[in-house]
Structures are given as structure tokens and as C-alpha cells.
Amino acid sequence: MNPQSRNPIRLLKDSRTLVTPIHKLVLLLFIPYGIFIIVSLFIPNNLSILLGFLYGLSIQTISKFSAFFYIYQYLINSDTTIYNSLKFVIGKYLQILLCNVLIYLITLPAFLLLIVPGIYVSNRLAFAPYAIVIENCSAADGIRQSWQLVKGKWWSVFWALLVVSILLWIPIILIPFVAANAFSVSGWEVFLGTSPSLYANIISSLVVGAFILMSNPILIAYELLLYMNLRALRSGE
16 A cells, blocks of 8 residues: 555555455444434435434444544554444544534535635545544644645645545446336436335435445545545655
8 A cells, every 4th residue: 555645546446455354344333324224214204314314423423433443443553343443432422523513613604605615624624533533632633633634735635535425426326227217217216215116215225325335444444544644744744
């Protein structure tokens, strides 16, 4: 792996190489996501939206950053367990939550003024929660560190995050249309989960959910390697 690379394709290859030996273990942290996907298929849409909000605010955040911490420990050859990673991140949960709230409060006015300032600010603050986990710091310190890490490297960071987001969303958009074609219904309705074909909705949701579940460890490793790259460059300045 090349710690100096911010090339998206190179980062993806390195992320896959890094996470392959521990992929199954990291997936254990996302079992709640699989349960959420299945449960959401059998409850009303309004309740599913509320459940998704609560899940994203709590369990999803803990799962993601526990995986991030576990992969980081594996990268630096430090012995740890899934349980210890969960325990550590649960202890940092309030700081991570506060950090996300502060980022929202900081970026919202920028987006309201113009889209471009909002994108600029959100990109500068993208690594704040990761700094909290790796550097074991507060929400305010995480925000300051992220701002400094991205300084002078904004375009390369923006490009790296944009490319991986596009690569993630292409299958998420295409899968519902493939399912819709199989059942001769509207692709957009399946994508939105409002298709009259129950089977199309269920199959699409399950396949999309499985894709997100399986790709989560690689995406988290990608973000970790990008963070470590910026951290190494910052230390060398």
C-alpha cells in the first residue's frame, strides 16, 4: 500500500487489500444493519423512516466507527478485538455525536448562502469524527484537526471522496431498475420503494442492502487510508 497516494483507484485497491483478511470480522459490526433492512420491509413507510433516523443516529454511528477503529488497529498491527473496538467507540459516542451536530451547524449556513461554500466547508470538516476516534480527542479538537488536515489538499480530497461516492451510488441506482425490469414496473417507483409490485420492492431492497453491507468494510478502509495519508503529510510539514 502506498500511504502517499490519494488517487481514488489506488486507494480502492489498497482498501480491498487491507480489509480482505478481516472482512468477515468487520461484517459482524453491521449485523444490526441487516436486521434493520429486513424489519423495514414489513413496517409502514413512516415508521421505517423514523426507525432509520434513530438507527442512523445511534447504532449505525457506533457500528461504522467501531469498524473504522478496528481496521485502524489492524493497519498499525495492534492487537484488538471487535468487542474492544465497540467498547472504545461507545465511550467516544457522545463526542462523535456532538461533532456531527457541530458540523451540521457550521455547514448549514454555508449551504444556505451558496452551494459552493457549503461543499468547501463540509470537505474541510469531513475527517473530524475520524480524528476523534484515532487521536482520542474531543469534538472541537476533531474539527480543528480535520480543517488543518485538508488545508492545501482540498481538491485531491474532494476528488477522492467524490469518486468513491459515485462508484457506490451507481449500483444502488441500477439495482432497482433491474428489479423493476424483471417485474415490468417503474424503475423510479422501485427505487423510491413505492412500486405496486411488492416482490420488486423486496428484492431491490434486499440486494441493495446486501451490496451496502458487503462494501461497508472496503469504504471504511478507503476513508481510513485517506485520513492516514493526510495525517502523514501533515506530520511531515
